[in-house]
Amino acid sequence: MNRYPLWKNxxxxxxxxxxLLYTLPNFYGEAPAVQISSVKATIKxxxxxxxxxxDTLKAxxxxxxxxxxxxxxxxxxLKDGDTQLKAKDALQKALNPDPxxxxxxxxxxxxxxxxxxxxxxxxLPMYLGLDLRGGVHFLLQVDMKxxxxxxxxxxxxxxRTLLRDKDLRHSGINRVGNNIVINFRDAETRDKxxxxxxxNQPDLALVASQDGADFKLTGTLKPVAETRIQEYAIxxxxxxxxxxxxxxxxxxxxxxxxxxxxxxxxxxxxxDTAKAKDILGRTASLEVRMVDDENSANPAVMEQASRGQPPxxxxxxxxxGGRGLLVKKQVVLTGDRLIDAQAGFDSQTHExxxxxxxxxxxxxxxxxxxxxxxxxxxxxLLIEKGKGEVVTAPVIRTEIGGGRVQISGxxxxxxxxxxxxxxxxxxxxxxxDIIEERTxxxxxxxxxxxxxxxxxxxxxxxxxxxxxGYYLLFGLVSVVALASNVMLLFALLSMLQATLTLxxxxxxxxxxxxxxxxxxLINERIREELxxxxxxxxxxxxxxxxxxxxxxxxxxxxxxAGIALLIFGSGPIRGFAVVHVLGITTSIFSSVxxxxxxxxxxxxxxxxxxxLSIGQVWKPGITTK
Amino acid sequence: MEFFRIKKDIPxxxxxxxxxxxxxxxxxxxxxxxxxxxxxxSTEFTGxxxxxxxxxQAPDVEKIRNKMIADGFADPQVQNFGSSRDLLIxxxxxxxxxxxxxxxxxxxxxxxxxxxxxxQMKRVEFVGPQVGKELASDGSMALLLxxxxxxxxxxxxxxxxxxxxxxxxxxxxxxxxxxxxAFFQWEFSLPVLAAVLAVLGYSVNESVVVxxxxxxxxxKKRGMxxxxxxxxxxxxxxxxxxxxxxxxxxxxxxxLIFGGAALHYFAxxxxxxxxxxxxxxxxxxxxxxxxxxxxxxxFVVAKKEEAAG
Numbered sequence: 031m032n033r034y035p036l037w038k039n040x041x042x043x044x045x046x047x048x049x050l051l052y053t054l055p056n057f058y059g060e061a062p063a064v065q066i067s068s069v070k071a072t073i074k075x076x077x078x079x080x081x082x083x084x085d086t087l088k089a090x091x092x093x094x095x096x097x098x099x100x101x102x103x104x105x106x107x108l109k110d111g112d113t114q115l116k117a118k119d120a121l122q123k124a125l126n127p128d129p130x131x132x133x134x135x136x137x138x139x140x141x142x143x144x145x146x147x148x149x150x151x152x153x154l155p156m157y158l159g160l161d162l163r164g165g166v167h168f169l170l171q172v173d174m175k176x177x178x179x180x181x182x183x184x185x186x187x188x189x190r191t192l193l194r195d196k197d198l199r200h201s202g203i204n205r206v207g208n209n210i211v212i213n214f215r216d217a218e219t220r221d222k223x224x225x226x227x228x229x230n231q232p233d234l235a236l237v238a239s240q241d242g243a244d245f246k247l248t249g250t251l252k253p254v255a256e257t258r259i260q261e262y263a264i265x266x267x268x269x270x271x272x273x274x275x276x277x278x279x280x281x282x283x284x285x286x287x288x289x290x291x292x293x294x295x296x297x298x299x300x301x302d303t304a305k306a307k308d309i310l311g312r313t314a315s316l317e318v319r320m321v322d323d324e325n326s327a328n329p330a331v332m333e334q335a336s337r338g339q340p341p342x343x344x345x346x347x348x349x350x351g352g353r354g355l356l357v358k359k360q361v362v363l364t365g366d367r368l369i370d371a372q373a374g375f376d377s378q379t380h381e382x383x384x385x386x387x388x389x390x391x392x393x394x395x396x397x398x399x400x401x402x403x404x405x406x407x408x409x410x411l412l413i414e415k416g417k418g419e420v421v422t423a424p425v426i427r428t429e430i431g432g433g434r435v436q437i438s439g440x441x442x443x444x445x446x447x448x449x450x451x452x453x454x455x456x457x458x459x460x461x462x463d464i465i466e467e468r469t470x471x472x473x474x475x476x477x478x479x480x481x482x483x484x485x486x487x488x489x490x491x492x493x494x495x496x497x498x499g500y501y502l503l504f505g506l507v508s509v510v511a512l513a514s515n516v517m518l519l520f521a522l523l524s525m526l527q528a529t530l531t532l533x534x535x536x537x538x539x540x541x542x543x544x545x546x547x548x549x550x551l552i553n554e555r556i557r558e559e560l561x562x563x564x565x566x567x568x569x570x571x572x573x574x575x576x577x578x579x580x581x582x583x584x585x586x587x588x589x590x591a592g593i594a595l596l597i598f599g600s601g602p603i604r605g606f607a608v609v610h611v612l613g614i615t616t617s618i619f620s621s622v623x624x625x626x627x628x629x630x631x632x633x634x635x636x637x638x639x640x641x642l643s644i645g646q647v648w649k650p651g652i653t654t655k
Numbered sequence: 656m657e658f659f660r661i662k663k664d665i666p667x668x669x670x671x672x673x674x675x676x677x678x679x680x681x682x683x684x685x686x687x688x689x690x691x692x693x694x695x696x697s698t699e700f701t702g703x704x705x706x707x708x709x710x711x712q713a714p715d716v717e718k719i720r721n722k723m724i725a726d727g728f729a730d731p732q733v734q735n736f737g738s739s740r741d742l743l744i745x746x747x748x749x750x751x752x753x754x755x756x757x758x759x760x761x762x763x764x765x766x767x768x769x770x771x772x773x774x775q776m777k778r779v780e781f782v783g784p785q786v787g788k789e790l791a792s793d794g795s796m797a798l799l800l801x802x803x804x805x806x807x808x809x810x811x812x813x814x815x816x817x818x819x820x821x822x823x824x825x826x827x828x829x830x831x832x833x834x835x836x837a838f839f840q841w842e843f844s845l846p847v848l849a850a851v852l853a854v855l856g857y858s859v860n861e862s863v864v865v866x867x868x869x870x871x872x873x874x875k876k877r878g879m880x881x882x883x884x885x886x887x888x889x890x891x892x893x894x895x896x897x898x899x900x901x902x903x904x905x906x907x908x909x910x911l912i913f914g915g916a917a918l919h920y921f922a923x924x925x926x927x928x929x930x931x932x933x934x935x936x937x938x939x940x941x942x943x944x945x946x947x948x949x950x951x952x953x954f955v956v957a958k959k960e961e962a963a964g
Binding site for chain 2: 598
């Protein structure tokens with residue numbers, strides 16, 4: 031009479047099996063690993079590198095436990111900490127022959143010890159938050175006003191060039207707040223200028239006005255353009271941060287946009303915040319300089335220069351192909367003048383190219399320098415980590431005006447897009463401020479896990495002892511249901527790869543403490559039904575059914591609180607809320623469906639049940655009517 | 656084993672006035688403390704830098720404080736935390752200094768004075784001024800959302816009288832928790848805020864369970880006066896109330912014992928919330944419902960509608 035239909039039993043069994051499966055990876059713990067990732071956007075991780083890593087490890091007599099690779103990194107799992115350090119040193123030496131100019135970052139990491147088949151069904155251990163594993167968390171605020179001002183300043187310079195080129199006389203172009211104000215002497219010039227600007231600068235909304243003898247044009251950025259610039263600024267900053275953080279050799283960095291103008295950076299395992307902050311705030315830059323052709327052609331001078339003694343006023347750099355080059359110390363142009371860099375194709379040769387867009391001032395300088403130096407070579411340098419590299423050194427064929435510069439020759443499509451990315455990524459589109467920082471030492475992280483774990487386990491134990499003592503078999507079933515609740519919650523957290531933090535562990539504990547409420551309600555109700563003289567089977571049925579409405583109501587109110595926290599919470603509160611909400615969901619299932627399933631298994635199939643093992647049911651002498 | 660052998664319904668409602676006066680007094684006290692002492696808000700809300708450092712040997716707290724003042728930190732707080740070897744350092748936000756670099760500067764100061772007893776950094780928290788303000792407003796928005804959500808849900812599911820009395824009873828819990836934090840000047844941090852809101856949802860549970868019984872009793876048993884119905888509902892759920900809260904409290908006590916400093920105030924807020932939650936959601940909410948004029952008619956009509964639908 032108290033039996034589940036087959037599908038319901040099957041459902042419970044399947045859910046519990048899945049729960050077990052996805053909880054499993056958490057029990058294997060973590061193994062030391064070494065992670066290799068590329069530092070430079072131009073160097074890709076490929077199968078050749080994988081082979082090199084294998085060979086290097088074999089040569090040093092290290093047998094890896096496993097080798098995993100994805101788009102961004104190659105990870106080598108190792109037996110123990112000693113082997114990990116040995117492997118790191120060996121790989122560091124083999125992959126980066128010149129430590130001052132590293133192409134790969136070799137970082138220590140931890141990898142789950144869970145077997146391959148679990149990983150292949152995406153059963154991964156829970157993702158631990160920084161407060162549990164140690165590391166740095168930054169919240170960066172992108173100065174959007176700064177991005178807009180920078181852009182408006184650029185536009186103002188562009189307009190000056192534009193009007194001068196078309197011989198339209200104006201009496202001043204200025205940026206006033208978020209506007210560009212252009213003054214004219216007469217209405218006719220102004221109207222001409224307006225048409226010209228509308229054609230050339232589609233992002234500007236122009237308003238004409240007259241102030242005494244002054245005819246004015248006021249340009250503001252259209253809202254669409256404004257949004258685009260802001261989106262671009264934050265994307266660009268994220269790209270820049272990605273590139274910089276790659277250099278830090280952090281194993282699993284998180285760089286995410288938060289809201290419209292913030293970026294979250296989480297660097298697990300990093301302790302040296304000073305260095306991290308330095309790298310986040312640093313600028314890599316582009317420089318354009320002239321090549322010292324005379325000396326570069328002289329083998330004797332080059333020979334000397336390669337040994338570190340370049341002639342006066344020049345620097346020695348190596349080109350992409352490895353050939354040396356002497357470049358004049360005087361910087362013609364810097365990356366500050368760069369507005370954009372995109373990969374493309376040369377319109378005549380169809381060779382891959384990188385197309386640079388310079389701002390108005392940069393364009394003018396570039397025009398002058400190319401006019402004066404036709405036939406000479408110009409070097410485009412990328413200065414990263416204080417070290418320069420000649421990206422390309424083309425011969426100037428003709429004067430280049432308009433601020434559009436194309437770099438082409440000896441480049442593959444990938445190289446072109448990587449160079450474009452690198453040039454774009456070199457600078458930040460808008461200044462950023464650190465508005466929140468959290469650093470947690472690794473020992474504190476481990477301590478937090480311990481504390482959270484102990485709180486939960488002892489609380490669970492206390493509840494188990496009490497429940498089984500008070501409700502006997504029904505209490506035991508409640509404990510089993512509670513245990514399955516923990517398991518399902520772990521499985522869900524592992525599946526969703528939601529970040530588990532210390533408040534999250536607290537939420538697990540609290541959710542368990544609250545989840546037992548449903549079982550108490552049910553058990554009390556069954557006792558009450560028995561007290562009122564119902565037969566055991568009827569009491570079970572009535573107990574579960576009558577308690578259900580109450581359980582639902584009470585969980586909904588708790589859920590409302592959880593959702594409010596989820597919507598408005600950030601940081602620690604969010605970690606708490608996610609687990610809390612998930613826990614309420616799993617607890618409804620486990621305390622009602624799972625516990626009923628077990629009770630049905632125990633009592634449901636029996637023809638006659640004389641007594642339920644639910645503890646003593648005391649019947650008062652006078653029953654209330 | 657059975658704890659509660661209650662022969663007759665306990666006449667809770669006879670003392671309704673007493674319960675409400677007690678809670679009114681506690682409430683007023685809490686409000687007074689909130690206004691006179693105020694909450695001791697954590698760095699997360701106020702902004703500033705908080706650092707936890709540990710030493711091999713116990714350092715001289717006074718010396719460190721003086722050194723920091725000498726190094727130009729305005730109003731630094733240095734105190735022992737957990738053990739004599741652990742220090743908690745708070746530096747408030749200062750205008751026109753590079754705020755995000757404060758932690759590095761503090762470490763430099765500590766290292767300069769530490770000598771062989773070198774400090775080791777365990778935790779740094781820096782919060783800029785804009786973030787703190789947002790947190791405070793987000794916190795109040797969350798509270799508001801919880802209150803509105805619960806009132807609407809209860810009004811739909813039960814009756815507006817129940818909704819109003821449940822939320823009044825439980826908000827009064829929240830104020831009392833805050834009152835405790837103000838009186839003892841315990842640190843009010845984000846996890847504590849989470850605990851407060853979780854308690855709000857949790858103790859509304861309690862009222863829901865009682866109200867559920869009230870509704871059931873109204874429908875099933877004729878000829879009972881409203882106070883009798885309330886007494887019956889409370890009496891028949893009291894065993895569950897105490898067992899459930901006891902279990903939750905076991906978990907929270909375990910957190911209080913094993914959870915360490917990080918979970919201390921979180922667990923403390925929960926403890927107060929649970930203890931007052933039992934009291935208020937049962938013994939404050941029910942009299943309020945009675946005075947708001949709940950009656951059998953409201954549920955019998957509801958029952959007919961249900962039968963029709």
